[in-house]
Amino acid sequence: MALDDLSDVSDDTLLQLYANGDQSAARSLTLRLAPLAYNKAYRMLGVQADAEDVAQDAMMRVWKIAPDWRMGEAKVTTWLYRVVANLCTDRLRKTRATSLDAIDEPMDPSPSAADDMQTNARNDALQAALMDLPARQREAVVLRHIEELPNPQIAERMEISVEAVESLTSRGKRALTQLLKGRKSALGFEGDAP
Amino acid sequence: MSKRMRDTDDLGVFFEAAKSSPPAPSSDFMARVLSDAEAMQPEALGVMQSMPPQQSSLKEFFGALSDAIGGWRAFAGLATAAVTGLWIGISPPAGLIEPFGSVLGTDTSALSDAFEYGEGFDFTMFEG
Numbered sequence: 001m002a003l004d005d006l007s008d009v010s011d012d013t014l015l016q017l018y019a020n021g022d023q024s025a026a027r028s029l030t031l032r033l034a035p036l037a038y039n040k041a042y043r044m045l046g047v048q049a050d051a052e053d054v055a056q057d058a059m060m061r062v063w064k065i066a067p068d069w070r071m072g073e074a075k076v077t078t079w080l081y082r083v084v085a086n087l088c089t090d091r092l093r094k095t096r097a098t099s100l101d102a103i104d105e106p107m108d109p110s111p112s113a114a115d116d117m118q119t120n121a122r123n124d125a126l127q128a129a130l131m132d133l134p135a136r137q138r139e140a141v142v143l144r145h146i147e148e149l150p151n152p153q154i155a156e157r158m159e160i161s162v163e164a165v166e167s168l169t170s171r172g173k174r175a176l177t178q179l180l181k182g183r184k185s186a187l188g189f190e191g192d193a194p
Numbered sequence: 195m196s197k198r199m200r201d202t203d204d205l206g207v208f209f210e211a212a213k214s215s216p217p218a219p220s221s222d223f224m225a226r227v228l229s230d231a232e233a234m235q236p237e238a239l240g241v242m243q244s245m246p247p248q249q250s251s252l253k254e255f256f257g258a259l260s261d262a263i264g265g266w267r268a269f270a271g272l273a274t275a276a277v278t279g280l281w282i283g284i285s286p287p288a289g290l291i292e293p294f295g296s297v298l299g300t301d302t303s304a305l306s307d308a309f310e311y312g313e314g315f316d317f318t319m320f321e322g
Contacts, residue, residue: 019236026231034227038219052223059227063234122211129208145209177205 011076012069019067034059036077037084043142044088046131050095054087081157085139092135129179133172140168141176 006014006028014032017025037058042051061083062076069076130138136158143154144165151169155162 018231021235021237023232023235026235027228030224030228030231034224035219038223039216042217048217048220051217052219052226055219056223056227056230060230060234063231067236116215119211119215122208123215126208126212145205146212148213173205176208180204180208 012071015062015066015069015076016071018063019069029062030059033062033076033080037080040081040084040142041088043127043130043146044085044135044138045091046127050091054084054091057087058083078157082159085158089135125180125183126176129176132179133175137168137172137175140165141172144169145173 006017006024009017009028011029011032014025014029018029034055037055038051041054041058042048045051045054058080062080130141133141139158140154143149143157144151149157151162151165154165158165160168
């Protein structure tokens with residue numbers, strides 16, 4: 001079966017196909033879920049190697065649970081998100097003193113393009129500042145302002161109240177503003193001004 | 195524009211940058227995950243998937259047979275009769291052997307005599 005044939009298939013149906021031995025389902029789930037897991041892990045950890053380890057571990061749990069997955073009870077992506085968040089929390093506890101030096105250097109796929117360089121520089125500055133936030137604030141800010149999820153959905157994912165989400169994102173943004181204040185000129189803000 | 199709004203706008207620029215260049219996983223990582231997926235995939239269920247037609251037809255066959263002869267009680271009766279017949283064949287009771295033994299003696303040719311039809315019997319007698 002070609003990958004395109006499974007593009008409209010829901011995640012939990014793909015899991016069922018995977019559990020029944022369908023190899024194309026394994027490929028589709030990998031392409032669909034592994035980047036999500038990695039993306040979330042990277043935003044939480046800020047280090048590519050750590051994010052890959054956590055995402056791979058989380059995906060292992062997907063493969064293990066597939067035969068027992070109960071259709072319609074939970075969204076696969078929500079479940080995966082919780083697994084990644086828990087694994088990241090565990091890892092952060094072990095390496096609490098992550099310094100900015102440990103954060104990866106920016107990866108620039110097209111160094112000749114000035115705009116891309118500026119975007120990447122801002123992205124990396126934000127990631128570095130995010131790493132200075134407490135883990136729960138960081139998680140809430142990423143979900144609200146980068147993944148653009150509504151507060152009730154964030155509350156569900158983080159297993160907290162909507163009010164707690166609002167409080168975390170508000171404090172997180174204030175802290176980010178302070179952290180990034182000194183870097184505006186270095187990141188080309190003058191050029192953006194009208 | 196107030197300072198607070200300006201700060202929010204600035205943060206928005208950072209968030210836009212983050213959204214437009216999400217961290218991309220390496221191809222090596224994707225290959226490792228796919229390798230795990232293939233290694234962990236339950237093959238047994240894949241084999242079973244090719245079997246159901248046969249299992250299903252057998253089940254249907256016995257289901258139909260059971261309905262035709264009267265359900266599980268009929269199966270129990272058949273099984274009892276079969277076991278009894280087998281037991282009599284292997285170990286016939288003395289009361290069954292002795293009368294035949296006295297009639298037949300040791301000469302096996304007497305067997306045909308014992309069951310010989312009467313004189314003048316012919317199957318053609320039944321024809322119209």
